[in-house]
Structures are given as C-alpha cells and as structure tokens.
Amino acid sequence: MKLNEIRDNEGAHKKRMRVGRGPGSGKGKTAGRGVKGQKSRSGVAIGGFEGGQMPLYMRMPKRGFNNPNALKLAEVNLWRLQDAVDAGKLDAKGEIKGDALVAAGVIRRVKDGVRILGTGEVKSALTLVVWSASAGAIKAIEAAGGSVVQERIAAEAKAAARVEKRNAAKGKVPAAKAPRGDANKISARTTRTASKA
Secondary structure, eight states: OOGGGOOOOTTSSOOOOOOSSOGGGSSOTTTTSOSSSGGGSSSOOOTTOBTTBOOHHHHSOOOSOOOTTOOOEEEEEHHHHHHHHHTTSSOSSSEEOHHHHHHTTSOSOOBTEEEEEOOSOOOSOOEEEESEEOHHHHHHHHHTTOEEEEHHHHHHHHHHHHHHHHHHHHTOOOTTTOOTTOHHHHHHHHHHHHHHO
8 A cells, every 4th residue: 555545435525516517517507596686696694694683692681601711610519528438439538639539430520620519418527629619518528527628729829929920020019009090100101291391
C-alpha cells in the first residue's frame, strides 16, 4: 500500500448535486429553488422570520441569563456521605477529596469541583477537602467532630492577592481606600490643565 493509493470505502462520500447545469441534469434552470421570490435569491437568511409577525423567540418571556463562566459543581448531600461510610466505601479516617468520592460511587465525576449540601445527617467525623459547602453542611460536619476545607476560599484569596499586586505595580489605589473623586483621575486632570497653561 502506498500513500497515493489510499481510498475511502465505496459509497462513503456521496457526490453533491451540481445544480443549474442544463435541463438534462434534473436540476437545471431554477436549480431546485422554484420560481422567483425571496428564497430563490442568494444571500437570504430568513431563520426565525415569520413574515413580519412577532417571531417566537421574541414572544417568549426572558428571565435571567446563563453565565458562561459558571462552575459546574458536583453536589453531594450529607446522607450520601454517611451511606458510603456505612457501606465501607469511604474511609472516614482519611482525607476525603473528589477522586475518593468518585471511587466510592458517591458521584459520577468531579467536574469543576464538589459542593457539600446539608440534607440528611452525618454521624462520622469526616475530613472533607472540597470546593465549597453550605453553612448547614459545615455546621453538621463540625458537630459530628469532622472538618471541611473549602478550596474556594483559598482560590478567592489568591485571586484577590493577584489583583492587589497588579494594581500596586500600576500605582493604582484600591477602590475601598480611594478618596472621593478618585485621586488618579484628579492628578491626571491637574497635570493636563497645567500643561495647557
């Protein structure tokens, strides 16, 4: 076999119909577009157009929006954790992370992180390392002698430190400490006025 001899299977690719190539082709003259009208012309994009009537996508109510940057978190309730511990699938003595929950069959996949919710009760002292947890879940876990480490808090602190460092490098004053009227803008305005004079 040579590279120039490689072919796809017979019938894998159907040849397209060449329109407007004479009456003998079966798609000559009007090329299957019918006679006259908007759709017989090129450059037509009707899409959801309903002849001037208010189209469906405009008639539908619009509420909220879908955040494209939202994290997809795998949610786990307390009773699911306790069931896994009782069944011997989760080791209550060690640190429990997302991959341990997947291995135990508590969740199917970690996605962007794991969030613990407070439905049900937990009796074992669990040490969880997750993205976030509800206030009720944290309270219940700590009452049972366990603890929750939230990765979200560390990530937010890191992001805030990064922003502060960037602002310090640019010489910007943090928004909370900036004087009324923004000192940076006032100094720039003063310099511009002085240069004109």
